[in-house]
Amino acid sequence: MIKTKRTSWLARFCLIAVAACMALPAQAALEVDITQSSDQAIPIAIAPFKANGQRLPVDISDIASRDLASTGLFRTFDRANMTESPATPEDVNYQSWAAQGVDNLVIGSAARNAAGGYRITFYLVDVARQQAVTSFQINAGGNQLRDAGHTIANLIYERFVGKKGYFLSNIAYVTVTGNTANNRTFRLVVADYDGSQPSTIYSSKDPVMSPAWSPSGDRIAYVAFDVYKGTSSVRIQNLSSGQARTISAGHGVNGAPAWSPNGQEIAFAKSADGDTDLFVYNLATGQTRQLTRSGAIDTEPSWSPNGREIVFTSDRGGQPQLYRMNAEGGGIQRLTYDGSSNQRADFAPDGKSITYVQKSGNGFRIAVMDLETNNVRIVSDGPQDDSPAFAPNGQAVLYARQSGRNALSLVSLDGNAKSTLSQAGEVREPAWGPLGY
């Protein structure tokens, strides 16, 4: 009797233990799958930086704020709504920022350094965690505060987006002023990516076309015409020295230069034997070799980032379309079939996609094609968009909008965020330089 009682208790205990064990795995951890993300922009506020309580000559926090906002990836906060501009995380009133929906806060200050410039210290504060996530210190010369602002933007951008920011990069473009043939001036201009601090590196009464940045950003290749002689030439100009060198010149077409990724070769179009073909000029040897030999026009080459492929425009199919071939000129494949014409291709920095101008019933618009899937996405509105150029981090495309008021436009890769770089006069053929850092 006692024995059976004991066994019954034992059985009971075992049952309870088993039940407990079966209940345990559920207690281990709640498993939650996250498959969606918010498509909203990252909320961030950059409070004004001050130097010893004084305003800086350049509003670097405003520069950084505009940089981030232009990408469309960040939602920045109007300074007028900021109730405080703390210099250190200890001074932050987190509730106040959180109440405004500010998830991320950048605060900082500047101090004079020994070199006569400024040492800028800033913190990235996570408002939800109520703590500084990271802090940075940058030194800037007295006349480099603008770049300091872009640098701050780059650092924040990279932290949030995971890619380098292009806020220190430069662009080149051509402006045309004057209405008549006599007083028209063509200028090749280099500016900050946002169009600020423009400087003319070459000007002429005759047309200037097709600027192209060397991979290192120290030189620009472009096409210059001599209307009087009836010739055109492909030139390479050193930006710091201003010295220029002509790699191809003569009657007919000498145009559309494109740098190889290693910066040692330039592919360009040249008319020969009655039609235009692609050639490659070796900067080191001064030798030129012909890539294509078709009876049609082959032009506007773009080198893939790995240097093994070239995409170009050809009308060998009757209309201008994009084709790809290897760097030796073989294995030509047609890339584009949509629209009545597709031209002016530019490789993305990662080599996975190209951007180009597509002509369709809606006019000329900027398209982006994924080279793996051949999916095409139209990212501009038209109807007269031209000369797309990838940002050096591949996250945006710069192009010339020639309808209405002439301007350069910046569009994010998904086509959602657009910003316009205002310039005086007619602006053509932008080219986006390297990151700049």
Next chain:
Amino acid sequence: MLDLLEKIGEHWRAVLLAVLVHGALAAGLLFSLDFLQPASRGNQGESIVEASVMSSEDIDAMAAQNNAESTPPTSQPEPSTPPASAPTEAAKQQQAKREQAEAEAQRAERQAQAEAAKRERAEQAAADKARAQEKAQAEAKREAAEKARQKRQAEAKQEREAEARQEAKAEQEKARAAKEKAAKEKAQAEAQEKAKAEQAEAKAEKERAAEAAEAKAKAQKQAQAKRQAAAEAAAQKEKEQAEKAAREKAEAERKAREQAEAKAKAQAEAKAKAKAEAAAKAKAEAQAKAKAEAEAARRAREEAARKAAAQSQLEKAMAEESAGRQAAADQRALAGYIQAIRNKVEANWIRPPGATDVTCKVHVKQLPGGQVANVRVVSSCGGPALDRSVEQAIYKSDPLPSPPSGNLFQSDIEFTFRPDS
């Protein structure tokens, strides 16, 4: 007072029965009294004699019978002496006449005397007869009265016995009802407690439930056995009480009987004997009845216990079902809880652009209020910016949603970010 009312309400049947029996007895008593009254009145007056019993033939018959039976000595001498002295003073002429007249008168007198005697005799006989009748009637009346008395006594006795029985029965019933009620309450309480305990063990497995059921059945069996034992003990007690009550009643009756004996010695012994027998019989009956009732009560209790067991079985089944429903509800609640966490984190996750094939695991420790205590990226999402974005998504979701019920809370949460799958 309320208590009494309550008791009456509880045993209204017994009360009603008692009232009815009493009423019946009272009616019986009244009726019998009414029936006997004329006889007792007749005991004092002669109305009956005068009224209708005697006809002249009867009287004659009776007189003849009386004459035949015994000569009436008192009829002749006294009335004959006064008329004899009157005829001596009359004339001789007239003497014959007188004598003749006398003779005639004597004759007439004699005749009258004879008639008177006859009448007297008849009267005597009638009186005798009436006396006899009276006597007989008185005798009958006495007998009737005696009988009525006996009957009354017997009835009183019966009534008392009935009362005793009734009371015993009522008491038994009361006790039984109380017992039943207690048993029922106990069973109910037990069932409730059991159900509660089972609900508390909401996630109990089937085996465990079965085990519990077994244990419960055993416990119930034991409880039943216990209850049965208690019932039997109670029955025994009741029996004893009934016996005691019966004994007391018998004692009272015996005393009454003794008093009655003092008044009526003649019937005493027989009556005592009869009463003793009756008492014994009543006692035996009461015992038998008590026993039968105890048996009935036991059966009723058993039935009640069975019913209670069935009820608890049903409740247990319902509890099991509700436990199953609870488990299902928990499952739904858990799914809802997970969905709530998911929704909040997804709303707060701003995925860096351009990142493809994102997949990573993030381990989060939360405090009971949903406060994020620790975030650890177990496997990188593909870059520091992505890792930061998921971390921030979780920190921004602080406090994490609360579970619908506390038992669903788990301090460890494993997030799997896989937007591209």
